[in-house]
Amino acid sequence: MPTIVASGTDFGLTLAAGLMLVSPWKPVLLMLPFIPWGMYVTRIFDKHSAMFHLGRGGWNAVHLCFGLAALLLGLLVPVAANLTGIVGLIVGFFTVVLVLGLNLVVYPIMANKDERVPEEHRVSLFDFSKLAERRAQRADAKREGKVELAIIKPDKSRVPVPQAETPEFALRVEAERLFLEGRGKRATSVDLVQVAKDAFSVSYMVDTVRQQGAQVPAAEAVRVMDFWKGAANMDLAERRKRQQADIKVEAGATAVPVRVTTSGGQQGLRLSMAFELEKQVRIKAEKLGLTESQLKELREIVDEQKGVVLLAAPAQRGRTTMFYSVIRMHDAYTNNVQTVETEIQDSLEGAKHNLFDPSKEGQDFSKLVRSVLRRDPQVVGVAEMDPETAQEASRADLDRARVYLSLRAPSALDAVAMWVRAVEDQAKAGKCLHGVMAGNVLRKLCDNCRQPYSPAPDMLKKLGLPADKVPQLFRKGGKVLVKNREEECPACRGGGYLGCEGFYEVYKFGPTEQNLVAEGNMQGLRAELRKRALPTLQQAALKKVVDGITSVEEFARVTQEQPAKPATGAKPPAGSKPAGAPAPDAAKSS
Ligand SMILES: [Zn+2]
Incomplete structure (x- = not known):
C-alpha cells in the first residue's frame, strides 16, 4: 500500500486518498460520535440559543463547522500520522470525539457568560438529567x-x-x-x-x-x-x-x-x-444611570467637599442607593466620613455609621446629627432631613465639612424648596447650599423580548422628540419565539421588564444659584438651572426611552405619578406635556 503524506497544499487529493484508505465499515464507526453530538446541538443548544436570542444562526454555523472539522480531521489525522489499520481507526475515532467534545464544551461556556441567560437556565453539559430531576423534585416539593x-x-x-x-x-x-x-x-x-x-x-x-x-x-x-x-x-x-x-x-x-x-x-x-439589601443599594456612581454630563457635574460637587448638598428622591425610589453611592465617591480612608441613619443597609468601608435608635430614651435624631457634626468630620451623610436636622446642618462649620442631606422629594426644585422651609432662614439656606441631586427609578425593558416599533409622528410630537431623528422605539414584549412557537420569555418571566435604572437631575450651586435661593426667587432659580446644558428629570427619563432602555409607557408612569406641587414651581401643571429631549427650547412646555 502506498504511503501518502498529507500536506496543506494538495488538500483535495489528500482527502480523496484518505477516503480511499478506509474500508466501508470504518466511516460508520467514525460517524458514531456524531449521534450524541447531533442530539445535543439540535435538541438543546439550538432551542436554548433561540430562547435567549444568542444568535441562533451564527451558533448553528459554528456547530456545523465543528462537525465538518471533526469529519475531516478524523479522516486526515491518521493519514497524516501515517497510521493504518486498527490504530489509525482508533486515532481517527478519538480525533472526532475530541473535536465534537470541544464543540459541546464551547457552547455552554459562551452561553452561560451571557447575562441574558438567567441562572436557572444555564446550560450544563453533564448535569442535564440532574437539572431536570432537581426541577421535578422542586415541583413535587411544592x-x-x-x-x-x-x-x-x-x-x-x-x-x-x-x-x-x-x-x-x-x-x-x-x-x-x-x-x-x-x-x-x-x-x-x-x-x-x-x-x-x-x-x-x-x-x-x-x-x-x-x-x-x-x-x-x-x-x-x-x-x-x-x-x-x-x-x-x-x-x-x-x-x-x-x-x-x-x-x-x-x-x-x-x-x-x-x-x-x-x-x-x-x-x-x-x-x-x-x-439582599446590600446588593440592592451597592451601585457605583458610574452605574446609577446618570448621563455623562451629570456624572461630571456630580464629580465636581463631590470634589468641592464643603457646604450642604441635597439628595432627593420619592419614597422607595432609589433614595438609599443614591445616598450610599454619592458618599462612596469620597475616600473614607483619607477623610473622616460619617453617616447618621435610621437603618443601615450597607457598610461603607472606612466610614463610621451612626445608627439612630428611636427606642432609646431621650434620643433625638437631630441631636445625634449635632453630636456627629461636632466631631470635626469632613463628610457627613444624613439619611433623613427633618426641620431640626436641617437647622443643625445649616449651623455646621460648612467651610470645612460637606453635609449630604437625604430627603423625600420628587425633584431638585422641590428639594430646594423643602430645605429652605426647613431651615426657616432663606438667606442662610441659600448661602450654604452647594448642590442638589434628585432621582427616581424606572423599569428597564427586558432585552430578551422587547419589541421594536416605528413610533407615530403624533406620539413623538407629544413627547417633544424630533420626528426625523427617532426611527425606532421599543415596547415591552414578554414572549419569545422558539422555533416558531410563542413562549413566555424566560428572562423576565413574561413581565416584559427586567431590572431598573435611575434617572436624575444634578446641579452644582455657585454664587448665582445661592443668591437666587437666598432671595427666595425659585422661578429665577428654575430659569437659571434650565440654562445649563444638563437634563431635567423628565429629559433624563426620555433619553432612556430614545435609547431603548425603557418604554414610552414606563416613562409616562414614572413622570406622571409624582404629585404636582405648583406652589414650589417645580412641577408642570397636571395634564401638561412632558418636557422634551435635552434641547434648549424643550423646556418651554413644562
Ligand atoms: Zn423578557
Whole structure:
C-alpha cells in the first residue's frame, strides 16, 4: 500500500486518498460520535440559543463547522500520522470525539457568560438529567409540601425542621412558600400586611413596583409571621413595637441575606422580608444611570467637599442607593466620613455609621446629627432631613465639612424648596447650599423580548422628540419565539421588564444659584438651572426611552405619578406635556 503524506497544499487529493484508505465499515464507526453530538446541538443548544436570542444562526454555523472539522480531521489525522489499520481507526475515532467534545464544551461556556441567560437556565453539559430531576423534585416539593430551605438565625444556629405530617411541618412549608414565591418573582421584598380584622394580604416589591399577591386568613398569617419572628430571634409577645433582625436563608447553593422587620399598630400587623439589601443599594456612581454630563457635574460637587448638598428622591425610589453611592465617591480612608441613619443597609468601608435608635430614651435624631457634626468630620451623610436636622446642618462649620442631606422629594426644585422651609432662614439656606441631586427609578425593558416599533409622528410630537431623528422605539414584549412557537420569555418571566435604572437631575450651586435661593426667587432659580446644558428629570427619563432602555409607557408612569406641587414651581401643571429631549427650547412646555 502506498504511503501518502498529507500536506496543506494538495488538500483535495489528500482527502480523496484518505477516503480511499478506509474500508466501508470504518466511516460508520467514525460517524458514531456524531449521534450524541447531533442530539445535543439540535435538541438543546439550538432551542436554548433561540430562547435567549444568542444568535441562533451564527451558533448553528459554528456547530456545523465543528462537525465538518471533526469529519475531516478524523479522516486526515491518521493519514497524516501515517497510521493504518486498527490504530489509525482508533486515532481517527478519538480525533472526532475530541473535536465534537470541544464543540459541546464551547457552547455552554459562551452561553452561560451571557447575562441574558438567567441562572436557572444555564446550560450544563453533564448535569442535564440532574437539572431536570432537581426541577421535578422542586415541583413535587411544592405540591406535596416539602421543606426545601435552610433557615439560619441571627446567632448562626439553624431553625430545626419539624417532623413530617405535623402541624408544625405544615406551617414551615407555608412560611417557606412566602420566601420562595417572592424569590420566584424576583422581588426585593415580600410583605405580609393586615388588611382587615380577619384578613392579611401578601405583596411583592418587584423592580420598585408593588405587586399584590394572595389574601391569607388572619390565623394562618399570624402563625407564619410568628414563625419568621422566631427564626429572627424576636420577641413573639411584642406585637406593636418595631423589631428588626437579619437572618440568612439558603435555597440550594445560594444563601440569601434576609432582613426581617415586624411592626404593629393602628393599621394592623406587618411582616416585611427584604432580600439582599446590600446588593440592592451597592451601585457605583458610574452605574446609577446618570448621563455623562451629570456624572461630571456630580464629580465636581463631590470634589468641592464643603457646604450642604441635597439628595432627593420619592419614597422607595432609589433614595438609599443614591445616598450610599454619592458618599462612596469620597475616600473614607483619607477623610473622616460619617453617616447618621435610621437603618443601615450597607457598610461603607472606612466610614463610621451612626445608627439612630428611636427606642432609646431621650434620643433625638437631630441631636445625634449635632453630636456627629461636632466631631470635626469632613463628610457627613444624613439619611433623613427633618426641620431640626436641617437647622443643625445649616449651623455646621460648612467651610470645612460637606453635609449630604437625604430627603423625600420628587425633584431638585422641590428639594430646594423643602430645605429652605426647613431651615426657616432663606438667606442662610441659600448661602450654604452647594448642590442638589434628585432621582427616581424606572423599569428597564427586558432585552430578551422587547419589541421594536416605528413610533407615530403624533406620539413623538407629544413627547417633544424630533420626528426625523427617532426611527425606532421599543415596547415591552414578554414572549419569545422558539422555533416558531410563542413562549413566555424566560428572562423576565413574561413581565416584559427586567431590572431598573435611575434617572436624575444634578446641579452644582455657585454664587448665582445661592443668591437666587437666598432671595427666595425659585422661578429665577428654575430659569437659571434650565440654562445649563444638563437634563431635567423628565429629559433624563426620555433619553432612556430614545435609547431603548425603557418604554414610552414606563416613562409616562414614572413622570406622571409624582404629585404636582405648583406652589414650589417645580412641577408642570397636571395634564401638561412632558418636557422634551435635552434641547434648549424643550423646556418651554413644562
Ligand atoms: Zn423578557
